[in-house]
Amino acid sequence: xxxxxxxxxxxxxxxxxxxxxxxxxxxxxxxxxxxxxxxxxxxxxxxxxxxxxxxxxxxxxxxxxxxxxxxxxxxxxxxxxxxxxxxxxxxxxxxxxxxxxxxxxxxxxxxxxxxxxxxxxxxxxxxxxxxxxxxxxxxxxxxxxxxxxxxxxxxxxxxxxxxxxxxxxxxxxxxxxxxxxxxxxxxxxxxxxxxxxxxxxxxxxxxxxxxxxxxxxxxxxxxxxxxxxxxxxxxxxxxxxxxxxxxxxxxxxxxxxxxxxxxxxxxxxxxxxxxxxxxxxxxxxxxxxxxxxxxxxxxxxxxxxxxxxxxxxxxxxxxxxxxxxxxxxxxxxxxxxxxxxxxxxxxxxxxxxxxxxxxxxxxxxxxxxxxxxxxxxxxxxxxxxxxxxxxxxxxxxxxxxxxxxxxxxxxxxxxxxxxxxxxxxxxxxxxxxxxxxxxxxxxxxxxxxxxxxxxx
Amino acid sequence: xxxxxxxxxxxxxxxxxxxxxxxxxxxxxxxxxxxxxxxxxxxxxxxxxxxxxxxxxxxxxxxxxxxxxxxxxxxxxxxxxxxxxxxxxxxxxxxxxxxxxxxxxxxxxxxxxxxxxxxxxxxxxxxxxxxxxxxxxxxxxxxxxxxxxxxxxxxxxxxxxxxxxxxxxxxxxxx
Numbered sequence: 001x002x003x004x005x006x007x008x009x010x011x012x013x014x015x016x017x018x019x020x021x022x023x024x025x026x027x028x029x030x031x032x033x034x035x036x037x038x039x040x041x042x043x044x045x046x047x048x049x050x051x052x053x054x055x056x057x058x059x060x061x062x063x064x065x066x067x068x069x070x071x072x073x074x075x076x077x078x079x080x081x082x083x084x085x086x087x088x089x090x091x092x093x094x095x096x097x098x099x100x101x102x103x104x105x106x107x108x109x110x111x112x113x114x115x116x117x118x119x120x121x122x123x124x125x126x127x128x129x130x131x132x133x134x135x136x137x138x139x140x141x142x143x144x145x146x147x148x149x150x151x152x153x154x155x156x157x158x159x160x161x162x163x164x165x166x167x168x169x170x171x172x173x174x175x176x177x178x179x180x181x182x183x184x185x186x187x188x189x190x191x192x193x194x195x196x197x198x199x200x201x202x203x204x205x206x207x208x209x210x211x212x213x214x215x216x217x218x219x220x221x222x223x224x225x226x227x228x229x230x231x232x233x234x235x236x237x238x239x240x241x242x243x244x245x246x247x248x249x250x251x252x253x254x255x256x257x258x259x260x261x262x263x264x265x266x267x268x269x270x271x272x273x274x275x276x277x278x279x280x281x282x283x284x285x286x287x288x289x290x291x292x293x294x295x296x297x298x299x300x301x302x303x304x305x306x307x308x309x310x311x312x313x314x315x316x317x318x319x320x321x322x323x324x325x326x327x328x329x330x331x332x333x334x335x336x337x338x339x340x341x342x343x344x345x346x347x348x349x350x351x352x353x354x355x356x357x358x359x360x361x362x363x364x365x366x367x368x369x370x371x372x373x374x375x376x377x378x379x380x381x382x383x384x385x386x387x388x389x390x391x392x393x394x395x396x397x398x399x400x401x402x403x404x405x406x407x408x409x410x411x412x413x414x415x416x417x418x419x420x421x422x423x424x425x426x427x428x429x430x431x432x433x434x435x436x437x438x439x440x441x442x443x444x445x446x447x448x449x450x451x452x453x454x455x456x
Numbered sequence: 457x458x459x460x461x462x463x464x465x466x467x468x469x470x471x472x473x474x475x476x477x478x479x480x481x482x483x484x485x486x487x488x489x490x491x492x493x494x495x496x497x498x499x500x501x502x503x504x505x506x507x508x509x510x511x512x513x514x515x516x517x518x519x520x521x522x523x524x525x526x527x528x529x530x531x532x533x534x535x536x537x538x539x540x541x542x543x544x545x546x547x548x549x550x551x552x553x554x555x556x557x558x559x560x561x562x563x564x565x566x567x568x569x570x571x572x573x574x575x576x577x578x579x580x581x582x583x584x585x586x587x588x589x590x591x592x593x594x595x596x597x598x599x600x601x602x603x604x605x606x607x608x609x610x611x612x613x614x615x616x617x618x619x620x621x622x623x624x625x626x627x628x629x630x631x
Contacts, residue, residue: 006493006599130532138536141529142543142550154557158564165568169494169597176594191572195596196604197490197503198578199571204495205508206571213564216556224553442494448599450470450623 004273006442013436014177016269020431024268031424038417041410042117050120052410059393059405064118067415069385070253071111071422072152072225073246075159076218077254078104082162083214086207092282094444095274098437099265100258101163106425107257108156110418115148117414144227151224158217162210168193169203169439222250229388235312236320236392239304245297252290252351253381255283259374261426263367265435274436277365284364287377291355294384298348312397319395320344320387338404340391343383350380461583462631463487463606464615465590466624471496473622474601478502480618481605489582491602499601513570518563525555582606585630593626600625 004012045052055062078100085093116125128149130139139146172193175186193199226246229237259280266275305317321344354376357363364370390405429435446452468474474490479502481488490499500506529551537545584590584604596602603624605615609631616627 010598130528136536138532140538141532141554142540142547147550147553150554150557154561157561161564161568165571168572173493173597176597192576192579194579194584195491195493195602196575196579196584197492197499197506198582199575200492200495201500201506202508202510202571202574202578205510206567209511209514209567210564213560213567217560220556439494443496447471447496447498448469449472451472453470 004445006445006448009274009438009441009445010173010177012271012273013434013438013441014174016271016435017174017431017433021268024427024431028424028427031420031427034416034420035424036417036420038414038420041413041417045117045410045414046122053408054406054411055118056403058396058401058403059390061118061389061393062405063386063407063411063415064114066382066385066389067418068111068114068118069225069246069389070382071107071114071418072155072222073250073253073381073385074257075104075107075111075155075254076222076247076250077258078102078107079155079159079162079214079218080251080254081258082166083211083218086211087215090282091444092279094440095271095276095279095436096258096262096283097440098166098433099262099435100254101159101166102426102429102433102435103257103261104159104254105156105163106422106429107254108152108159109425110422112152112156113418113421144224144231147224148228151221155217155221158210158214162214165203165207165210166437166440167433169195170434170437173438174434219247222246229392234392234396235310236316236388239301241297241300241304245294245301248290248293248297249351249381249384252287252294253377255287255290256374256377256381259283259287259370260378263371263374265430267367269430269435271436274441277367280367280370281361281364284358284370287374288355288358291351291358291377295352298352316392316395320391339406340387340394343387343391347380347383347387350376351384354380459581459583461585461604461606462608463585463604464612464619464627464629465585465602465604466616466619466627467593467595468601468603468619468622468624469599470623471498471601473624474603475499475502477603477619477622477624481603481615486611486615487582487606489584489604489606491596491604493597493599493601508574510567510570510574513574514563514567517566518559521558521560521562522555524562525558526551529554585628587628587630589628590630 053062053064055064078097081093081100082097082104085097116122119125128139128146130141130146168190171186171190172195175183175190178186223243223246226242230239230242232238262275263280266272302317305313308314320340323338323341354373357369358373363373394404395402466477468477471492474492475496475498478488478490478499482502482504488503490503492499526548530546533546539545583606593602603619607615609629612629612631616629619627
């Protein structure tokens, strides 16, 4: 726990909002350029059509759905830290929860774009909403795809609500420091907050209720996303393990992304007193724990395929690591080592092998090592999503229906653009809003007491 | 209709001193409010652990969400009947997803609105000082604790004396 005073917390956190260094603008330009590449790629795809991507029969779900599942998973850590660890009273969450929550909001915003881009004609997006229409047709409420629409839009709304509610006391603190136009802006956003107990009373109860709602929500969202696959009959998808497997993977990848963001953040804004090594170590422990669950799930998938006796299930789990089904001398036949096999081994290395050094205290205590491991996990989790989505569709029940998939250049551009979009939003957030929760950090400090002051 | 503030307010650098003043005044039957940079259990205890009515709002709207989440898909299923093999037309297990999601959605959004609505309603019932000195005081969001006492002018001396005995930095009256 930091030994800073209440006034010091205000000073340290709110001073991060002063004019940034040139490196900030260089980063911003880089992220905006990546985002621009995504916009350009999307414009080309809309102009030419979805045929420009690698998506074709039988692989109807490619990189866009991979990105959707990946970004939804990234969002999970924010809610886990802000809601689940709030209810379990984890003391280390206070310094990182604001950044993690912002990350959730931006990740879910990014994720929400992909099903729309994937449909091709994005201007018909409103067809997903169950509104009374001219022909009195309704959307299919029994379809997992519609469950997804409700789950993701609820998750985004509740994440934004939770984020904004948590920000209000800090916006009031910023209003009290600001002048001119900024004061007007923060006054409007803090909606009359005056730090009185008439407000704190409802705030504390409301925050607890929101955390209680967000906790089952965080587990339900990725379960529902996993049912997009598990409710189908495709070998490799049709399995009951998917919901917990997806949730564990989401927490794993989300916490890795929190580390990727928070480690540079504490260096740039000099927040070592608050985001201490203990905080990073605590996150590393949860990453290690979820890595074990994910590794176990990989193994169980293979065991289920073997034990089921189902040749199609066995076939897809042979295909994923070794390539062509039926060829018992892997790596020899032409074309056996494709993108699917590269994705599989990258996934296993990054998600199971790369986190193993976290067993050592020295590695958990080393921010640079944690940063690089977190990057590897992010890469590994993207390939895990790719492995699940694409490889299963490549080899289904009928060999005549088999196919291969190579992502198109527009898919690459839009994927890079999604990272640009996410990081642009986050870097703008660090400039406009406090990256640490001022009021909650104060709650975790020793309060100013007279007898303590006299003792000193 | 909002009331006008009449009473005394003071600022404190220490939470324990502010809590002592609040508890003493509350036991004397005074109408007391507190301001602080973050929620503190010492102050909540001194105020006698008041309870928020917010959970009732959450419960009502959460229940509406469950009703709507099951009701709307059921109504659309009956409105345009689409038989699929022998599956039930109104598939309650499938609609549980919507019941849950809309419970969270309506319950969560109404909670957020309720936090600020109830806070502002309480401020109308228990008004704060309106002087420039109070409104321009910005340290309640930094590191100072405030005690606001709504009382008749005759009690002001006793209240001010108590505040000064407990390390109050600034004490002001508004009548």
